[in-house]
Amino acid sequence: MRWFGFGFNAFGQIHVGEKLIKGECSDAAEEVKVFSPAELDCCSCCRVKTGCHIRASWSRRAYLHLDGDSCVCLCGVSVKDSRGCQDASVSESHLTLAFSDRIESWDLQKEEKTPSWSMGITTESSGPSLNLPLVPGGYIATKPPFYRSLSPHLKAKSLALSAEHAVLLSASGAVYTWGLGSHGQLGHGGLTPEEEPRAVEALWGMPMSCVATGGWHSVCISDGGDLYVWGWNESGQLGLPSRGLRKALQQQRSQQAGATCQDARTSPAEESQEGEKNEEVFISIQAFPALLDITPSCEIRTVSCGSRHTAAVTTTGDLYTWGWGDYGQLGHQTLISSDEPQRVEFFSEQHMRVVDVVCGAWNTFAAVVKEEVA
Amino acid sequence: MAMLWSRISAALPLNEEQFPLQFNDKVESSVLETLKRSRHQLYSNTTSASRMLNAQIILDFSWEKLNTGTWRHVDKEWRRVYSYGCLFKVAALCREEPSADEVLQALKTCDMGLLMGAAIMDNILQVIVQILQSEVRESTKEEDESEHAQVKRIKIECPHVPVIKEELAVPRIKCPSLESFNTNYLLPLKPVILEGIIDHWPALNEHPWSIEYLRSVAGCRTVPVEVGTRYTDEEWSQTLLTVNGFIDRYILNKDEAAVGYLAQHQLFDQIPELKEDIRLPDYCCLGDGDEDDITVNAWFGPGGTVSPLHQDPQQNFLAQVIGSKYIRLYSPEDTDKLYPHQSQLLHNTSQVEVENPDTERFPEFAKAPYLECVLQPGEVLFIPVQHWHYIRSLELSFSVSFWWS
Numbered sequence: 050m051r052w053f054g055f056g057f058n059a060f061g062q063i064h065v066g067e068k069l070i071k072g073e074c075s076d077a078a079e080e081v082k083v084f085s086p087a088e089l090d091c092c093s094c095c096r097v098k099t100g101c102h103i104r105a106s107w108s109r110r111a112y113l114h115l116d117g118d119s120c121v122c123l124c125g126v127s128v129k130d131s132r133g134c135q136d137a138s139v140s141e142s143h144l145t146l147a148f149s150d151r152i153e154s155w156d157l158q159k160e161e162k163t164p165s166w167s168m169g170i171t172t173e174s175s176g177p178s179l180n181l182p183l184v185p186g187g188y189i190a191t192k193p194p195f196y197r198s199l200s201p202h203l204k205a206k207s208l209a210l211s212a213e214h215a216v217l218l219s220a221s222g223a224v225y226t227w228g229l230g231s232h233g234q235l236g237h238g239g240l241t242p243e244e245e246p247r248a249v250e251a252l253w254g255m256p257m258s259c260v261a262t263g264g265w266h267s268v269c270i271s272d273g274g275d276l277y278v279w280g281w282n283e284s285g286q287l288g289l290p291s292r293g294l295r296k297a298l299q300q301q302r303s304q305q306a307g308a309t310c311q312d313a314r315t316s317p318a319e320e321s322q323e324g325e326k327n328e329e330v331f332i333s334i335q336a337f338p339a340l341l342d343i344t345p346s347c348e349i350r351t352v353s354c355g356s357r358h359t360a361a362v363t364t365t366g367d368l369y370t371w372g373w374g375d376y377g378q379l380g381h382q383t384l385i386s387s388d389e390p391q392r393v394e395f396f397s398e399q400h401m402r403v404v405d406v407v408c409g410a411w412n413t414f415a416a417v418v419k420e421e422v423a
Numbered sequence: 424m425a426m427l428w429s430r431i432s433a434a435l436p437l438n439e440e441q442f443p444l445q446f447n448d449k450v451e452s453s454v455l456e457t458l459k460r461s462r463h464q465l466y467s468n469t470t471s472a473s474r475m476l477n478a479q480i481i482l483d484f485s486w487e488k489l490n491t492g493t494w495r496h497v498d499k500e501w502r503r504v505y506s507y508g509c510l511f512k513v514a515a516l517c518r519e520e521p522s523a524d525e526v527l528q529a530l531k532t533c534d535m536g537l538l539m540g541a542a543i544m545d546n547i548l549q550v551i552v553q554i555l556q557s558e559v560r561e562s563t564k565e566e567d568e569s570e571h572a573q574v575k576r577i578k579i580e581c582p583h584v585p586v587i588k589e590e591l592a593v594p595r596i597k598c599p600s601l602e603s604f605n606t607n608y609l610l611p612l613k614p615v616i617l618e619g620i621i622d623h624w625p626a627l628n629e630h631p632w633s634i635e636y637l638r639s640v641a642g643c644r645t646v647p648v649e650v651g652t653r654y655t656d657e658e659w660s661q662t663l664l665t666v667n668g669f670i671d672r673y674i675l676n677k678d679e680a681a682v683g684y685l686a687q688h689q690l691f692d693q694i695p696e697l698k699e700d701i702r703l704p705d706y707c708c709l710g711d712g713d714e715d716d717i718t719v720n721a722w723f724g725p726g727g728t729v730s731p732l733h734q735d736p737q738q739n740f741l742a743q744v745i746g747s748k749y750i751r752l753y754s755p756e757d758t759d760k761l762y763p764h765q766s767q768l769l770h771n772t773s774q775v776e777v778e779n780p781d782t783e784r785f786p787e788f789a790k791a792p793y794l795e796c797v798l799q800p801g802e803v804l805f806i807p808v809q810h811w812h813y814i815r816s817l818e819l820s821f822s823v824s825f826w827w828s
Contacts, residue, residue: 059480060453081476107484108453141451158452212491229492241767264487356487375483411483 050100050404053086053396054110056355056378056412061124062110063412064090084377084384086395086415092122103416104139105409107356109157111139121146123157130155130164138181140191147179152189166195183208188215203246209262216267217246222256224249224269232265233336234280240336251338252277263354263372264410268361269338274348276361277338284357285388286372288341292331294388343369343390355408360415361390366402368393368415376411427526427558431517434550439466443544444507449500457481458504461511474515481508489539499541506540506548509533513551523562527643530555531665534645537693538663549695552644559643584797584817585749593752593796593804604805605709609738612807614752614794617706617740620803626700626744627801632821633745634670637723641694642667649684653729655764655772674725674819684728690721691823697721704740704803707827718826725819732761732773732813737826739806743798746820750804751777751795753811760791761811777813798822 054063059081066080092112102113104121112122113136121131121144128144131137136147143165145154150171153164170185182188187198188208199205204220214228214235225246226235233240236249252269257277259270266280266287278287285291343349347363354360358372358379370379370393374386380393396403396417405416436442442462446455461477485508488501509532516529533552540548597618599607608615626632648669651659658681664672666685673683691698698719707717718737722728726746734755741750753761761773762785775785782789797817798804806812808828 059457081480108451141453158448231493264491410487 050416050418052089052101052103052414052416054089054412054414055083055086055380057081057107057376057409058083058412060108061090062105062108062409063087082375082377082384083412084380085382086380086393089414092127103407103414104137105407105412105414106139106141107410108141109139110409110412110414111137111144113137128155136179136181138189145181145189147181147184149179152184154189154195168196180207182210199246207260209260209267211262211264213265214262214267215246216260216262216269218257218260218269222258222272224252224257224260226267232281233334234262234265234267236267236279236336236338238336240334249338259351261352261354261359263359263408264356266354266357266359268352268354268359270349270352270361274350274364276341276343276349276352278341278359279335279338281334282332282388284373284386286354286357286359287332287335287339287388288343288359288371288390289332289335289339289388290329291388292333294386295331298385341390351405353406353408353413355413356410358386358408358413360406360408360413362403362406362415366396366404366420368396368403368406370413373411378408378412380413380415427521427554428517428519430554431514431551434547434554435465435514436544439463442466446500446503449498450504454481454484454504457484458507461507465511465514471515471519474518475512478508478511478515481505482512502539502541503543506536506543509536509540509548510543510551513548513555517555526555526558526562530559530643531645534693535663538645538647556643560639584747585795587795587797591793591795593750593794601706601709604706608805609706609709609807612810614807614810615805616796616798617704617803617805618801620704620706621702621742621744621801624701624742624744630700632700634674634819637821638667638670640696641690642670644694646685646690646693647688648673649686650681652682653731655731655769655774682725682727682729684722684724686722686724686728686730687720689719690723691719701742701823704742704825706740706805707825710738710827712828716828720824720826722822722824723820724816726816728816728820730812730814732775732777732811734771734809734811735806735826736771736808737828738808739804739812740825740827741798741804741806742823742825743800743802743804744821744823745800746816746818747800748798748820748822749795749815749817750798751793751813752806753791753793755809755811757791758811760787762788773811778815 063083064087100116102115104111104113109123114120118132119134121128121134121137123144131146134146134148138145142156142158143154144157145152151167151169154166156165183205187196189195190197191210191212203217203225205217206220207218209216214226217225219225225248227243227246228235229242231240235243236251237247256272257269258272261268263286266278269277280287282289282291283293285294347365350362350364352359352361355378358370360368360370362368369390371387371390375384377384379387380395381391400420401417402420403415403417407414439462444458444462457477457480461481464474464477481504485501485505489497489505512532513529516525521529530552533548533555536548593614593616595616595618598620599617621627630636643665645663645665646669648662648664649659650662653659669683669685691701703714703717762775763770764772764774775788780788
């Protein structure tokens, strides 16, 4: 299994260009915005071990090696205090490691000998395996108080956390959300916050198998492989028509054509060209889950979200992306955002089968295996 | 144009060492690294594309922070980071022989920093925006004369002025003493129109406010505009336009079906030149608060703008400078007949459309007593705290409101 990445690379999360190796400031746009999938630099563990997982934040990308002597590698260097860990997550400031008997959070901005926070855990042998940020009895939040309890009634199976909200998947396939809701990201039909986990009623009766959160949007996959989206669509991250996106693209085009920046000057002629689009319903906030059709129709296997984009892997090994694309995080070899799911052709052209996807805030990492020739 | 960069760099610190980048530890080291990178580029040789790229990274990251959580709770540090992003972007745009378009972009960037960011380096964005404005003025001097002919295209609006019933008219008083205003109106919380108290404003004398004047002082500045008939409508939204753009689209050439309103904006903090044309009403000193705590808002728009019936948590002096407005006032004692919205967001706003009430849904409304007036230029309406007020502009209008306690 190999990992490819595209999008934001100002910190060498995808690959380290020559300039960075020499210690010079990497200024070149091509090095900061990787818009065509590039294979990730390996760490020395990668060469030895068969598979690894990826964890990413805005500026960081960590490898999580779980077979044999498990460990976490950051910036190509194995984090020695991570040996034996069972799971890891990385934020802008901290690396959180889950061991069988404890959770530790290390402050990545300081070089200290001890974790800045830790707690002991007792895993019941019958309980679910560790699945950060879920831990026995609760979860680890992104800011203090770090440990927050969760009612056992929820039977939490997985949890997606964002700066503003949380989406929880229960063992029975029910979805609960809480946090701030001003962009519709809680899926209850309004904009009000929820202090406690509240079931997303619109999905009741449809078991879900996977949940993911972006900065202001939420996504989940049903057992049957359907994708449901809700929240903010300002950059098309929901895959629904986005007025803000169309306007921004229009402005970009007129800027490139050398027109002046005076926003009021759209001539009547231009406006009538948009006429057929006026019939289209634009969605800036989707407050209830909406089923997202991806054409050609397919079953979604897994999904991940960056702050303002979404990436989904189908059961047939294709990767679709949509949303904000300014840093190349959609992988379509452009820096254009899109409010329609589009396949990342790079992988199909290279006869690679995508099997997993993990998004950092402004980039996307895809795990591929070689396509079997029938 | 080469002059422009030398004027801007004169406003910047002499070298990298003297350029401050201090933040609390909410700003992560990776972000600080990016800021330092940009600072370094300011004083070294590199490509304009690279400067723009790094500035944009800072802007994009801090923009996400500004949109996380409620605006009130956004850490000031992130607003400062956003302002630094704007500063670096402006420097990148103006460094190498900027085109006229790039200068306008730089102006807009400064305004974004002033609107959404927090003051940095002795409010350097304000200093730079003045430099950029004078640059734009110099280069458009010749164009101005030819534009004059077009100004006459303002449609002469014949406002349908509602007839004010005498028994419902808001009382009027000319230049009352502090004491009589306090005794007769402030303490008993009674609305009144104060006449003669803003006669001395430069906005009504030496610098009479008009569309041409506003264009010349602030034409290329970016301001927030509310689009839509009223803020309770589904179609209501906010956008950013230059003052020129707003005037062209929503005041002149009104093919535009939608109403645009430069409303509730602290324009005078953004454009100090306009602040010099107005004065704080003396009567504000009768309150408990500090002069610095007084919020001054601009309200500029065409005829037909509507502020739905609502109440505010502070005392209000509404000063009319250009044009006229129809205003109706209801006492907080009659709140039970005004059907406020239930939601937290709109609980200070009535559900009733004052000039077209749905008598079936809101039967009690007709029984609520009120006062009304047409506020003319030179007049100031005192709206006591929590007094419900409904406002419709009858023609092109510019009002200044003072919220004080």
